[in-house]
Amino acid sequence: MTANDLIQVLLYLVVLLALVEPVGRYMAKVFAEAPNRITRFGAPAERALYRLAGIRADEEMGWKRYAVAMLVFNVLGVLAVYLLQRVQQWLPLNPQHFGAVSPDSAMNTAISFATNTDWQSYAGESTMSYLTDMLALTVQNFLSAATGMAVLVAVARGFARRSAQTLGNFWVDLTRATLYVLLPLSLLIGLLLVSQGVIQNFKPYVGVPVVQAGSYVVKANGARGREVTETVPLTAQTLPMGPAASQVAIKMLGTNGGGFFNANSAHPYENPTPFSNFIEMLAIFLIPGGLCITFGRMVGDERQGWAILATMLVIFVPLALACIGAEQAGNPALHGLAVDAHASALQAGGNMEGKETRFGVAASGLFATITTAASCGAVNAMHDSFTALGGLVPMWLMQLGEVVFGGVGSGLYGMLAFAVVAVFIAGLMVGRTPEYLGKKIEAREMKMASLAVLLPCALVVVCTAIAVTMPAGVGAVANPGAHGFSEILYAISSASNNNGSAFGGLNANVPFWNVLLGICMFLARFPLAIAMLALAGSLAAKQHMPVSAGTLPTHTPLFVALLASVVIVVGALSFLPALALGPIAEYLMAAH
Amino acid sequence: MRAGAMDIVYLLLLFVLSGVTLGFLLICDRLVARR
Numbered sequence: 001m002t003a004n005d006l007i008q009v010l011l012y013l014v015v016l017l018a019l020v021e022p023v024g025r026y027m028a029k030v031f032a033e034a035p036n037r038i039t040r041f042g043a044p045a046e047r048a049l050y051r052l053a054g055i056r057a058d059e060e061m062g063w064k065r066y067a068v069a070m071l072v073f074n075v076l077g078v079l080a081v082y083l084l085q086r087v088q089q090w091l092p093l094n095p096q097h098f099g100a101v102s103p104d105s106a107m108n109t110a111i112s113f114a115t116n117t118d119w120q121s122y123a124g125e126s127t128m129s130y131l132t133d134m135l136a137l138t139v140q141n142f143l144s145a146a147t148g149m150a151v152l153v154a155v156a157r158g159f160a161r162r163s164a165q166t167l168g169n170f171w172v173d174l175t176r177a178t179l180y181v182l183l184p185l186s187l188l189i190g191l192l193l194v195s196q197g198v199i200q201n202f203k204p205y206v207g208v209p210v211v212q213a214g215s216y217v218v219k220a221n222g223a224r225g226r227e228v229t230e231t232v233p234l235t236a237q238t239l240p241m242g243p244a245a246s247q248v249a250i251k252m253l254g255t256n257g258g259g260f261f262n263a264n265s266a267h268p269y270e271n272p273t274p275f276s277n278f279i280e281m282l283a284i285f286l287i288p289g290g291l292c293i294t295f296g297r298m299v300g301d302e303r304q305g306w307a308i309l310a311t312m313l314v315i316f317v318p319l320a321l322a323c324i325g326a327e328q329a330g331n332p333a334l335h336g337l338a339v340d341a342h343a344s345a346l347q348a349g350g351n352m353e354g355k356e357t358r359f360g361v362a363a364s365g366l367f368a369t370i371t372t373a374a375s376c377g378a379v380n381a382m383h384d385s386f387t388a389l390g391g392l393v394p395m396w397l398m399q400l401g402e403v404v405f406g407g408v409g410s411g412l413y414g415m416l417a418f419a420v421v422a423v424f425i426a427g428l429m430v431g432r433t434p435e436y437l438g439k440k441i442e443a444r445e446m447k448m449a450s451l452a453v454l455l456p457c458a459l460v461v462v463c464t465a466i467a468v469t470m471p472a473g474v475g476a477v478a479n480p481g482a483h484g485f486s487e488i489l490y491a492i493s494s495a496s497n498n499n500g501s502a503f504g505g506l507n508a509n510v511p512f513w514n515v516l517l518g519i520c521m522f523l524a525r526f527p528l529a530i531a532m533l534a535l536a537g538s539l540a541a542k543q544h545m546p547v548s549a550g551t552l553p554t555h556t557p558l559f560v561a562l563l564a565s566v567v568i569v570v571g572a573l574s575f576l577p578a579l580a581l582g583p584i585a586e587y588l589m590a591a592h
Numbered sequence: 593m594r595a596g597a598m599d600i601v602y603l604l605l606l607f608v609l610s611g612v613t614l615g616f617l618l619i620c621d622r623l624v625a626r627r
Contacts, residue, residue, distance in 0.1 A: 103598035444624040527616045534620040
């Protein structure tokens, strides 16, 4: 690893930590029950929206009602996105005259964007009209992120309230998350991205002559089935256009990750400069990091939020350094071949395959770990081209359950499920009834936390087993052997943890994969949220227990170490066998 | 199969997934119920 790599990671962490506290405190005010300066400022807009939708903002909801509202709203979102894709050929803002998206791809995409996954089996610039991009996909980027924040806020209220039957109002939380947090931050990030050259227009695609004309050879079937080769002159290229910046801003802030273009944040119109890359990386962790502080303030002890944030960093930083280190070390298969893979003034060194030269190894490795630690899924380099160990890190970060920062809201409520498991284990060690944030943790809470922790793990291993035993599953793989298995495992880990990034090399735009991944995304998102709402509902009904000599402090380094260990042990026990068949086997084959 | 028929198949899939999730909600309700 070079000094340049370390400086980039350090700079990123310093700026991130400087921003999470003000953003977290701001969000705590947004979701506060008592009116304050921020909510009073937006009150007229809020009231107008509630009147329009027929919502009674003062009405409180129990956990079941909250969960049903969340589910119904998002299923309607899936339907709307599906229908828009299927009829986009008859709608305006379609200068390229794209036809209807195929039913299986449309359903996969609709579930993907409504679940905050943004797995894309299609190529944006050759499939979606501008209207579909804006009205279906970008709107869902906002609403799915706001849904995650709403569920988190309800879970936080479950810890904070005493002897209560309700967790707040889903519609109010959803509206406030969108209106006060996501919209203003997206506008700011969008403007910053436009200043760097990210495009935002409604122009038809532009044909331009290439700087250096050339040709390429294609093979085709000629007369009597004979194969013929044909030389095609290359004199012009097509530059895709569109309202990219507005979608890119929220895809990062909302940890959605769905690229406007197929190459996602590796595309120069989506991420043109190292500064835009830094802004995009910052935007991914900003809200998930800030929500830790929001949570701490909502439960009345900011130290609790810092402890969770510290746990996330304790897991994230070593894994980020491991990924960058593996990429900077390069492919072990080349080590004995006198290939100079060292960084120097003339070359980035390491493994630059599939990476953009404007970003280099460090910014690509850091982006890959950020986007998979958070459930963003945007990519600025092709993860399929990472070294075996460099590719293992993003895959395992997803498999940890997307709780290391994780999705907007969903990452933190996932981590809270692990926190409940951690205090339970601590309670078992000393023979005391476990408690967390003043609430006694009993069998019913443990059942919900266990379901939330184990559901994504079960989805990954069961669906990977299904995929590798079905001809349609294996047939989509471009590479044989361990790397091909990694492509399958990565895709299912990505969908089953609502990440959405692709390893690549998997032809996933076929009915089998569209359906399998669609089911994974749906079942990973909503049942897990429901389990956490049930847990919150159960906790809200309890009395607060005073701190005693036997209370395990949950804001100390000891608890941070315990919580990080639980996350890592669950991730390791669940996935080491599968990882051994994929990236670990690939590394051993390359090294020896 | 024609696209119209496939639309119905995929909408049915969404319906089934929603039903499974609602069933999961009922199971959670039973599991957290106070006796």
